[in-house]
Structures are given as structure tokens and as C-alpha cells.
Amino acid sequence: xxxxxxxxxxxxxxxxxxxxxxxxxxxxxxxxxxxxxxxxxxxxxxxxxxxxxxxxxxxxxxxxxxxxxxxxxxxxxxxxxxxxxxxxxxxxxxxxxxxxxxxxxxxxxxxxxxxxxxxxxxxxxxxxxxxxxxxxxxxxxxxxxxxxxxxxxxxxxxxxxxxxxxxxxxxxxxxxxxxxxxxxxxxxxxxxxxxxxxxxxxxxxxxxxxxxxxxxxxxxxxxxxxxxxx
Amino acid sequence: xxxxxxxxxxxxxxxxxxxxxxxxxxxxxxxxxxxxxxxxxxxxxxxxxxxxxxxxxxxxxxxxxxxxxxxxxxxxxxxxxxxxxxxxxxxxxxxxxxxxxxxxxxxxxxxxxxxxxxxxxxxxxxxxxxxxxxxxxxxxxxxxxxxxxxxxxxxxxxxxxxxxxxxxxxxxxxxxxxxxxxxxxxxxxxxxxxxxxxxxxxxxxxxxxxxxxxxxxxxxxxxxxxxxxxxxxxxxxxxxxxxxxxxxxxxxxxxxxxxxxxxxxxxxxxxxxxxxxxxxxxxxxxxxxxxxxxxxxxxxxxxxxxxxxxxxxxxxxxxxxxxxxxxxxxxxxxxxxxxxxxxxxxxxxxxxxxxxxxx
Numbered sequence: 001x002x003x004x005x006x007x008x009x010x011x012x013x014x015x016x017x018x019x020x021x022x023x024x025x026x027x028x029x030x031x032x033x034x035x036x037x038x039x040x041x042x043x044x045x046x047x048x049x050x051x052x053x054x055x056x057x058x059x060x061x062x063x064x065x066x067x068x069x070x071x072x073x074x075x076x077x078x079x080x081x082x083x084x085x086x087x088x089x090x091x092x093x094x095x096x097x098x099x100x101x102x103x104x105x106x107x108x109x110x111x112x113x114x115x116x117x118x119x120x121x122x123x124x125x126x127x128x129x130x131x132x133x134x135x136x137x138x139x140x141x142x143x144x145x146x147x148x149x150x151x152x153x154x155x156x157x158x159x160x161x162x163x164x165x166x167x168x169x170x171x172x173x174x175x176x177x178x179x180x181x182x183x184x185x186x187x188x189x190x191x192x193x194x195x196x197x198x199x200x201x202x203x204x205x206x207x208x209x210x211x212x213x214x215x216x217x218x219x220x221x222x223x224x225x226x227x228x229x230x
Numbered sequence: 231x232x233x234x235x236x237x238x239x240x241x242x243x244x245x246x247x248x249x250x251x252x253x254x255x256x257x258x259x260x261x262x263x264x265x266x267x268x269x270x271x272x273x274x275x276x277x278x279x280x281x282x283x284x285x286x287x288x289x290x291x292x293x294x295x296x297x298x299x300x301x302x303x304x305x306x307x308x309x310x311x312x313x314x315x316x317x318x319x320x321x322x323x324x325x326x327x328x329x330x331x332x333x334x335x336x337x338x339x340x341x342x343x344x345x346x347x348x349x350x351x352x353x354x355x356x357x358x359x360x361x362x363x364x365x366x367x368x369x370x371x372x373x374x375x376x377x378x379x380x381x382x383x384x385x386x387x388x389x390x391x392x393x394x395x396x397x398x399x400x401x402x403x404x405x406x407x408x409x410x411x412x413x414x415x416x417x418x419x420x421x422x423x424x425x426x427x428x429x430x431x432x433x434x435x436x437x438x439x440x441x442x443x444x445x446x447x448x449x450x451x452x453x454x455x456x457x458x459x460x461x462x463x464x465x466x467x468x469x470x471x472x473x474x475x476x477x478x479x480x481x482x483x484x485x486x487x488x489x490x491x492x493x494x495x496x497x498x499x500x501x502x503x504x505x506x507x508x509x510x511x512x513x514x515x516x517x518x519x520x521x522x523x524x525x526x527x528x529x530x531x532x533x534x535x536x537x538x539x540x541x542x543x544x545x546x547x548x549x550x551x552x553x554x555x556x557x558x559x560x561x562x563x564x565x566x567x568x569x570x571x572x573x574x575x576x577x578x579x580x581x582x583x584x585x586x587x588x589x
């Protein structure tokens with residue numbers, strides 16, 4: 001059993017989830033609430049929404065290929081990272097993290113967006129008219145009421161990152177303790193005909209996925225209850 | 231105490247392809263604290279109120295409250311709703327579903343010290359008779375209770391101006407009637423200026439001192455409630471106010487009044503409730519000429535009865551109390567005499583085309 005690979009996957013999933021929470025919440029809120037009459041801005045927002053959703057349909061190897069090209073030492077990002085830290089992004093944990101964030105972005109943003117969009121605008125307006133600022137309204141009203149959707153987004157991005165394979169292999173390769181995640185480790189075990197180890201690790205992933213999906217289901221049920229009350 | 235409290239606005243906002251809200255008015259809120267914005271559905275009342283609340287922005291114009299500029303299109307000023315210190319209560323108020331009644335009412339009091347906020351919340355509980363509901367969740371409340379809690383929540387931060395958008399229209403009749411009286415008591419008690427959007431005549435008469443009549447995005451008429459209902463200024467105003475009987479004025483030999491006031495391009499407005507019906511011609515006062523007609527239809531409307539009478543091809547609508555209907559026991563196709571006191575009729579100039587007949 002490659003515990004190191006499991007631990008690395010969990011670290012990657014946690015870091016990705018945290019970043020997606022920080023980036024995804026404002027992005028989804030902006031997409032859900034920004035109002036404009038300008039057609040250009042509207043088209044721009046639609047494009048952003050499409051780009052955010054692209055990883056849902058693109059093959060992971062294609063995403064991996066583009067991310068690898070974008071963070072390579074010849075690229076602007078890769079060059080900047082190299083001057084800053086002296087290291088390279090491809091085949092590093094940091095490179096994996098960038099790939100994971102892009103790959104799992106729709107799994108966070110879509111549930112956030114759906115819950116922000118389903119929130120009754122009249123509640124928000126009532127809060128503003130009571131003298132409560134937009135930021136405070138977001139924390140006191142929007143976040144608690146959208147909690148089920150936000151938790152769903154968090155859990156889905158965690159689960160999705162935990163099981164990713166194609167993007168990881170393209171960007172990170174298979175370096176023990178650095179980029180070998182649990183799914184790569186299972187693939188390795190199967191290649192080496194070590195079915196017992198592959199089976200054990202698969203059961204662990206299966207159990208984790210089961211628990212996670214049960215949690216998502218129960219959040220969605222409570223979301224429905226809150227919506228009905230509302 | 232301030233000697234004047236003025237709300238001035240001159241706004242223009244395109245609401246759809248064919249419809250523009252264009253309103254200009256100055257209200258003295260000390261003299262007439264409660265102003266009803268009355269008009270049919272889709273006349274732009276709610277949009278006007280939302281512009282005043284800061285929830286929507288007009289395309290052009292200015293809004294000032296006392297000496298504060300809330301909106302100035304030319305200077306690009308638009309004060310957000312948070313800083314206008316108004317109370318806005320919408321038609322179907324939404325309570326915050328994740329908070330209980332007490333937390334809902336105290337929601338806007340974050341800036342106050344805890345002790346002061348508690349005192350204010352509990353005083354609102356007794357003012358609006360909400361005791362016992364403190365820990366209820368919004369889903370446990372009836373429609374009337376929800377609206378009372380929403381009103382308490384609106385009053386909690388002590389707004390300077392209340393904007394009420396059809397606050398009673400989503401309620402069932404008994405709750406609406408009791409809350410209407412409560413609202414009247416409350417508004418008088420608090421001396422709080424308010425703008426009340428409504429399409430209900432009873433609500434306007436019970437609650438407001440002054441009214442703005444809105445028609446197709448414009449303020450058609452402004453004045454004291456009884457005056458506006460009695461003396462509509464135009465045909466569209468009369469129709470918006472629900473004047474049932476609107477006839478072309480005819481010059482008679484005896485009186486040349488119609489001619490003096492503008493000839494035959496005039497219409498006579500008579501409210502259905504001002505028409506008296508009788509079976510005996512002797513009961514008609516001698517100085518009045520009655521109209522003779524046949525009852526075509528009798529409709530019971532709760533405490534009132536609406537009767538349609540065919541008077542030689544002119545349809546006349548009369549509204550009498552149930553008690554007087556029962557004492558006369560009028561029947562369909564019966565001949566009746568209808569008369570109205572001259573002071574209960576009102577002449578309006580027909581600026582456009584020839585119109586007439588009932589609704």
C-alpha cells in the first residue's frame with residue numbers, strides 16, 4: 001500500500017479545494033449577480049462561464065497538455081515562477097496544484113453559481129434597505145442561505161481532485177513522494193500486476209467516494225428544505 | 231423639530247419598449263405624512279418606489295429628501311439604499327428563513343449596543359403584538375404574522391421614511407382588514423412619513439392623507455384623497471379611479487352651465503354610490519329630474535349591492551347598501567327612478583375623443 005501517494009492526493013485535494021473556495025466564491029457571485037445592459041460585457045460574462053465549465057467536457061489529457069505548455073519554463077508563468085523560486089512548475093507539486101485547480105474549477109463554481117442564482121433577490125434587497133452593507137449581507141445572508149450549495153461545491157472539488165489521473169500524469173508524471181498521487185499509484189500497481197495493492201487502494205477510494213456522495217446528498221436535501229421554507 | 235420635510239423627485243426611466251416612467255412631484259411630508267401612490271397594475275408605481283428606495287436607478291432626473299441628494303443623473307450621484315435610511319416593505323415580504331422572528335427583527339440593528347438593540351426589539355414586539363412568537367421560525371408564521379414581523383423588521387432601524395409597496399395585497403381578507411387598521415394606528419402613533427403604493431381604494435382612504443394618481447408611468451393627479459376621488463381631473467384619471475358612470479354632458483334649455491364651462495366637450499362623472507334609487511317618483515326631490523330605467527343586473531358585493539340600470543340605452547351603475555337593498559327588495563327588469571344631487575356630479579373636460587358609458 002502506497003500511503004505516501006494517498007497522503008499526497010489528500011494534500012493536493014485539500015489545497016485545491018481551499019484555493020477554489022477563495023477564487024470560486026467571488027467568481028460565482030460575480031457571475032450570478034452582476035447586471036449590465038451592455039451586450040459586450042454580457043458576451044464576455046457568458047464566455048467566462050463557458051470557459052469555467054470547459055473542464056467538464058474536455059479530455060483530461062487535453063487540459064494537461066495545455067496546462068503543461070502554459071507553465072513550462074519557456075512560458076511566461078513558468079519563467080516568472082523560475083525567477084521567483086528557482087524551481088520548475090512541471091513535475092512539481094505546485095504544477096499539479098495549478099492543473100488541479102483548473103480541472104476542478106467547474107465542480108466548485110457550478111454548485112456555487114446555482115445556489116447564488118436560486119437565492120431570492122428580495123431577501124438581499126430587504127437586507128440592503130435595513131442598512132446592511134453589500135459585504136455584510138454576503139456574510140450574514142447569502143453565505144448561510146447558500147451553505148448547502150457551497151458545501152456541495154467544496155465536497156465535489158475535493159472528491160474530483162482526489163481521483164484525478166490524466167491531468168496529474170500529464171503535468172506531474174510519476175515522481176514518488178512529489179507527484180505520484182493515489183490514482184497513479186493504482187495504475188502503477190496494475191502495470192506491475194500487483195492486483196492486491198491496487199485492490200486495497202481502490203476499496204479505500206471507493207469508500208471515501210461513497211461517504212462523500214452521501215454527504216452531498218444530505219446537503220442537497222437540507223438545501224431543498226430551506227428552499228421550501230423560503 | 232424640523233419645520234419642513236420635503237421629498238422631491240423628477241425622474242425618467244424606460245421600463246419597456248412602449249412604457250416610460252416619467253414622474254415629477256414635490257411632497258410636503260410634514261403636512262401630509264402619508265401619501266398613497268394609487269393606480270392600476272402596471273402603471274409604474276412599484277418602479278417609482280424602487281427608484282426612491284435606491285433599488286433601481288432612473289435614467290435621468292433627481293431625487294432629494296430634505297436637503298440630501300439621493301440621486302442626480304447629471305452629476306452621477308446615486309446614494310445606495312443602505313445610506314438612504316428608509317424602510318422598504320414589499321408586497322410579499324420575505325423574512326430571512328435561517329433566522330427566527332427575534333433575529334429577523336434585530337437584523338438591521340448590528341451597529342447598536344446589544345442592550346439597546348434588545349430594548350428596541352422587545353418594544354417592537356409589544357407595538358406589533360408579536361409576543362410569544364420570538365423563537366418561531368418564519369415558516370411557522372401565518373401570512374398576517376409574517377407581514378407584521380416584516381413591518382417590525384423595517385421599523386427597527388428607525389427609518390426616516392417608509393416605502394410600502396402594496397403591503398396588504400398578499401393577505402387574505404380578514405388579515406388584510408385587521409392589519410390595515412393596525413397599520414393606520416401605527417403610522418399615526420409613530421409620526422413616520424410614508425409612501426404607500428396601492429391599487430385599493432379602501433386602503434388609500436383608510437391610510438393616506440394625500441394621493442398621487444399614476445397612469446401609464448405618469449402622475450396624472452395629486453391632491454387630498456377625498457378630493458382626488460371626488461374630482462378626477464381627466465377621463466383617464468376618472469377611469470383609473472374607477473368612476474363607474476361617465477357620460478357626455480348635454481346642454482339643456484334650463485341650464486347653460488355646460489356651455490359656460492366649455493360647451494359639449496365635457497363629461498359628467500357620477501360615482502355609483504352617489505346614485506339614489508327609488509320606485510316612487512314622489513320620493514324624488516322636487517328640484518331634481520330623475521332618470522327612468524330598468525334594472526338589468528344585481529350583483530351582491532358583501533356589504534354593498536351593485537345594480538346596473540338601462541336608462542334608454544345609457545347604462546347606469548348604482549351602489550347601495552345591503553340594508554337599503556333589502557328594505558326596497560329591487561328585482562331584475564323592474565322600473566326604477568335614479569337621481570343624484572347636483573353637488574355629487576363632477577364635470578371634466580374631454581381633451582381627446584368622444585367617450586362615454588360605464589366601465
